[in-house]
Amino acid sequence: MKSVRLCAPGDLQIQDEPIPVAGKGEKLIRVKAVGICGSDLHWFSEGAIGDAKLNQPLVLGHEFAGETEEGQRVAIDPAISCGHCEFCEHGHPNLCSNMFFAGHGETDGALREYMAWPEKCLFPIPDSFSAADGAMLEPLGVAIHTVDLGHLKAGMTVGIFGCGPIGLLIIQLAKLSGAAHIVATDKLHHRVEAAKSLGADYAILVAGKQGDGEIRSATGGRGVDVAFEAAGEQETVDDAFAAVLPGGKVILAGIPNDDVTSFSASTARRKGLTIKLVRRMKHTYPRAIELVQSGKVDVSSLITHRFPLEQVSDAFRLAARRDGLKIMMEL
Numbered sequence: 001m002k003s004v005r006l007c008a009p010g011d012l013q014i015q016d017e018p019i020p021v022a023g024k025g026e027k028l029i030r031v032k033a034v035g036i037c038g039s040d041l042h043w044f045s046e047g048a049i050g051d052a053k054l055n056q057p058l059v060l061g062h063e064f065a066g067e068t069e070e071g072q073r074v075a076i077d078p079a080i081s082c083g084h085c086e087f088c089e090h091g092h093p094n095l096c097s098n099m100f101f102a103g104h105g106e107t108d109g110a111l112r113e114y115m116a117w118p119e120k121c122l123f124p125i126p127d128s129f130s131a132a133d134g135a136m137l138e139p140l141g142v143a144i145h146t147v148d149l150g151h152l153k154a155g156m157t158v159g160i161f162g163c164g165p166i167g168l169l170i171i172q173l174a175k176l177s178g179a180a181h182i183v184a185t186d187k188l189h190h191r192v193e194a195a196k197s198l199g200a201d202y203a204i205l206v207a208g209k210q211g212d213g214e215i216r217s218a219t220g221g222r223g224v225d226v227a228f229e230a231a232g233e234q235e236t237v238d239d240a241f242a243a244v245l246p247g248g249k250v251i252l253a254g255i256p257n258d259d260v261t262s263f264s265a266s267t268a269r270r271k272g273l274t275i276k277l278v279r280r281m282k283h284t285y286p287r288a289i290e291l292v293q294s295g296k297v298d299v300s301s302l303i304t305h306r307f308p309l310e311q312v313s314d315a316f317r318l319a320a321r322r323d324g325l326k327i328m329m330e331l
Contacts, residue, residue: 003112004312005057009047012313013057022116027068029076029117032131034110035063035139035303036319036327038164038232039255040103044316050259052105061110061329062102065125065134075134075289077121077141078102078109079280094145094280101280111312113331123285126293132306132328133292136165136299139326140291141284143169146253147177149276150226154178159215159224160200161240162231162254163191165302165326168198170228170253172297175199183218185239186231188322198298206239215243224248232256237263246271253278302326 003017022028040060042049062078081088081096088096102117103109125134143166152158158179160167163186174182183202184195195203202218216223225248227240232254240250241263250273252261268275291297304324307315309331319327 001113002309003059003108004309005059006043006047006054007057008054009045012044012316014310014312017112019114020116025118025120026116027119027122029066029068029074029115029122031064031066031110031113031115031331032073033065033135033331034061034329035132035135035165036061036315036329037063037139038166041316041320042255042257043103045320046257049104049255056106058103058106059108059111060103061112062104063135063138064102064110065129065131065137066110066115068122072122073125073127073129073131073134074122075125075137075285076102076110076117077123077285078138080118080121092282094282111309111329113309123289125289128293130300132303132330133299135328136302136326137285137288137292138281139165140169140288140297140299141281142166142253142278143173144284144287144291145281146170146228146230146251146278147173148282149278150228150249150251152177152179152226155180156225157181157219157222158183159227159240159243160184160195161227161229161236161243162186162233163188163195163200163203164230164322166253167191167228167230168194168302168325169297169299170230171195171199174228176291176296181219183215183224183243185215185236191325194302194325198301206235215239219243226251228253230254232261234262237261241267241273244271244273247273249274249276251276251278303328306330 081093223245
């Protein structure tokens with residue numbers, strides 16, 4: 001089978017490898033679609049993500065869907081939690097002490113034709129879903145968990161800072177949660193336009209400058225009840241903390257390039273803010289499938305480019321330039 005390994009920053013190599021053998025409790029999956037995520041781009045550009053470093057050639061890819069040997073079409077949870085540590089037993093498998101995650105550390109991901117993966121991580125998808133739709137359930141699951149952390153209530157004003165795929169999914173979920181006003185910002189024009197089309201009441205092109213003044217104007221000077229930061233850039237973090245009102249929440253979903261996120265302690269303290277960071281997701285695939293199947297969340301329009309496996313380097317370079325929204329590999 002063909003697989004793609006990241007051998008060094010910027011160096012993706014297509015290799016011929018044996019088809020893996022499914023072990024106990026696993027299924028052999030024929031991979032059909034893999035989305036390129038922002039965290040994949042950290043590995044590609046930096047050879048690391050946070051404190052995890054590239055120590056050996058790694059198969060990237062954790063947003064994926066495929067087909068079992070029996071012909072069952074499935075979306076796949078990339079996280080394998082142990083189920084018996086303190087955090088798993090307390091209902092937080094995303095914080096598992098013994099987790100394996102596809103395309104991270106020493107665990108190969110989905111940019112290969114076949115992979116063996118635990119059956120408990122497989123979720124059947126409807127016939128109406130394309131394989132790419134199935135792959136989009138992973139970022140949707142992250143967005144669901146992010147919005148869950150914000151505890152949105154009907155009538156709230158919500159800010160989304162960063163309108164990549166996760167931010168655009170948060171916009172749709174905030175609308176479904178009853179947000180009365182949704183304000184979104186981004187530095188890229190095509191993302192601002194996408195935010196408008198997917199439900200943002202105000203979408204602001206910040207063009208490298210802080211957008212706090214425009215956000216306050218859009219909210220009548222009040223600010224937002226919950227600020228979702230989804231870019232991992234210091235400017236968006238600063239805007240989120242500036243825009244949220246006293247007693248509000250800031251939910252940090254973005255991953256910074258330099259593994260550092262900072263904020264003004266005096267601002268956060270005087271406002272009495274609640275600050276939460278997003279760690280992947282919990283058991284969100286059933287909800288994600290229902291939201292897409294019912295037409296309440298649109299994932300298909302976020303896919304702007306599709307590439308075959310043979311053009312993986314071109315796909316990653318395009319994704320790194322942020323020229324589209326979701327870049328999808330189709331095998």
